[in-house]
Amino acid sequence: MSKPCLKYLALLLLAVAPLGALQAAGNPPLSADDISWLRRASFGLDSATVERYQELGRTRFLDEQLAGGDDPLPPAVAPLINSFEVYNTSPAKLVADYRDEAKKAKDVDAADANAKEMAKKDFRMYRRDLYKQSAEVELLRAIYGRNQLKEQMVWFWLNHFNIYAPKAAVGLFATDYEENTIRPHALGKFKDLVMATLESPAMQLYLDNARNVRGKTNENYARELMELHTLGVNSGYTQQDVQQLSLILTGAGIVPQRGRDVIDGVDSSFLNPRPGVIRNGLFVFLPGRHDYSTKQFLGHTIKGSGFDEIEQAVDLIVHQPACAQFISRKLAAYFVADDPPPALVNAMAETFQRTDGDIAAVLRTMFLSPYVTTGSGKKFKDPTQFVVSAMRLSYDGKPISNADPLVNWLNQLAEPMYGHITPDGFASDSASWSSSGQMAKRFDVARAIGSGHNRLFANANADGEATRADPPVLNSPLFQQTLASTLSTATRDALAKANSAVEWNTFLLSSPEFNYR
Numbered sequence: 001m002s003k004p005c006l007k008y009l010a011l012l013l014l015a016v017a018p019l020g021a022l023q024a025a026g027n028p029p030l031s032a033d034d035i036s037w038l039r040r041a042s043f044g045l046d047s048a049t050v051e052r053y054q055e056l057g058r059t060r061f062l063d064e065q066l067a068g069g070d071d072p073l074p075p076a077v078a079p080l081i082n083s084f085e086v087y088n089t090s091p092a093k094l095v096a097d098y099r100d101e102a103k104k105a106k107d108v109d110a111a112d113a114n115a116k117e118m119a120k121k122d123f124r125m126y127r128r129d130l131y132k133q134s135a136e137v138e139l140l141r142a143i144y145g146r147n148q149l150k151e152q153m154v155w156f157w158l159n160h161f162n163i164y165a166p167k168a169a170v171g172l173f174a175t176d177y178e179e180n181t182i183r184p185h186a187l188g189k190f191k192d193l194v195m196a197t198l199e200s201p202a203m204q205l206y207l208d209n210a211r212n213v214r215g216k217t218n219e220n221y222a223r224e225l226m227e228l229h230t231l232g233v234n235s236g237y238t239q240q241d242v243q244q245l246s247l248i249l250t251g252a253g254i255v256p257q258r259g260r261d262v263i264d265g266v267d268s269s270f271l272n273p274r275p276g277v278i279r280n281g282l283f284v285f286l287p288g289r290h291d292y293s294t295k296q297f298l299g300h301t302i303k304g305s306g307f308d309e310i311e312q313a314v315d316l317i318v319h320q321p322a323c324a325q326f327i328s329r330k331l332a333a334y335f336v337a338d339d340p341p342p343a344l345v346n347a348m349a350e351t352f353q354r355t356d357g358d359i360a361a362v363l364r365t366m367f368l369s370p371y372v373t374t375g376s377g378k379k380f381k382d383p384t385q386f387v388v389s390a391m392r393l394s395y396d397g398k399p400i401s402n403a404d405p406l407v408n409w410l411n412q413l414a415e416p417m418y419g420h421i422t423p424d425g426f427a428s429d430s431a432s433w434s435s436s437g438q439m440a441k442r443f444d445v446a447r448a449i450g451s452g453h454n455r456l457f458a459n460a461n462a463d464g465e466a467t468r469a470d471p472p473v474l475n476s477p478l479f480q481q482t483l484a485s486t487l488s489t490a491t492r493d494a495l496a497k498a499n500s501a502v503e504w505n506t507f508l509l510s511s512p513e514f515n516y517r
Contacts, residue, residue, distance in 0.1 A: 400457060495508060
């Protein structure tokens with residue numbers, strides 16, 4: 001038998017070795033309940049997460065995760081993320097540069113058909129690259145972030161407060177939306193999160209509130225703010241409430257990006273405060289565009305007063321019992337079960353109301369309940385959870401140099417980052433992601449991740465050739481500690497029949513045990 005075959009046979013025998021044989025000295029073994037709990041509290045397990053959990057125990061580990069705190073870039077991939085234009089450039093500068101590139105393409109002589117077509121192609125590539133960078137920033141954070149519960153909440157809220165990057169200039173603000181709107185509030189007060197999304201240029205553009213002005217109202221954002229973001233469609237609000245909220249929201253928009261006073265993408269006339277004008281980054285409230293009539297909203301009278309009306313309306317919305325129920329149920333449906341136990345949702349909603357919408361407190365109620373690991377069934381991973389968890393298990397903190405494949409895999413799996421057209425976001429229920437077509441695609445992605453031939457380490461060498469990585473060793477102590485004991489007989493039989501490390505890796509990442517959590 002050849003040496004490679006002997007080496008692979010040793011790995012294969014390792015797969016069925018007793019779990020305790022590989023238990024690290026000094027660390028208590030993980031119980032089945034621990035493993036199940038950790039797989040819900042994180043995108044997927046890596047050695048650092050397991051070790052920290054073993055060191056702290058469940059409650060202290062959870063409290064550390066919920067504390068949030070500063071959220072620096074993961075050291076393993078900080079240089080890569082810092083190299084992205086969308087990360088290291090201000091939104092105003094991105095807008096100015098984007099306009100320059102668009103003008104450059106437009107100004108090419110139309111008589112030169114080839115040059116014109118090339119200019120259009122270059123502009124499309126420029127726009128596509130900005131979008132790709134934004135997706136890569138979020139995916140790299142999800143894979144390498146130490147606070148995995150917070151990383152999950154960033155993804156959860158990005159999907160809950162969905163934006164669609166290809167619409168108009170929305171994509172220019174996608175990274176700013178993730179880094180400066182969602183991330184700082186992911187574990188904070190829900191009202192602060194709603195206000196932050198309301199003031200985001202990405203949301204203002206996506207749901208057309210930037211065009212919502214006195215005498216020419218646009219109800220898009222007002223409707224989705226209540227239906228999808230806070231209360232739910234059957235919560236009792238009326239069409240009149242939608243109309244009144246749209247009036248309240250008039251005047252909220254984005255600093256004008258055109259005109260003779262524009263400097264570096266920002267209208268300089270807004271740099272000095274004026275009465276009634278509210279400015280936060282590129283968000284602006286303009287009194288001259290606001291409807292100052294008295295409004296009747298959710299059974300309350302709101303007198304015309306400018307931006308203060310918006311804060312009053314949001315306060316009314318988030319203190320509705322329906323809001324506590326809606327958000328609690330959606331969180332439980334993401335983490336626990338497609339149809340979460342009513343007792344759990346009610347307990348979370350009670351915490352939501354008692355703590356004035358403290359997201360961390362609501363999560364603590366959920367994660368310290370027995371429902372997270374027992375009696376609620378398994379949750380099938382959505383594509384983002386699948387790709388991120390596969391990367392965390394396969395490479396276990398090893399930094400990659402090229403995140404393009406991550407974006408491509410999510411595109412193949414029909415869950416492109418910032419790519420859901422409608423404001424309801426991607427579904428999180430198991431049925432939406434467990435079709436035969438989805439599983440066939442997952443098998444392809446599993447093979448790409450498990451083979452090492454995926455360009456994740458595609459730095460060119462001195463001869464200009466891209467480096468090729470060996471297959472990752474999924475059959476590792478991490479696997480033994482966390483997944484080995486959960487495998488069914490059918491999965492073990494399939495792994496035993498694998499003819500190579502690549503095939504073994506592919507079978508494991510395609511298995512039901514890995515795709516459910």
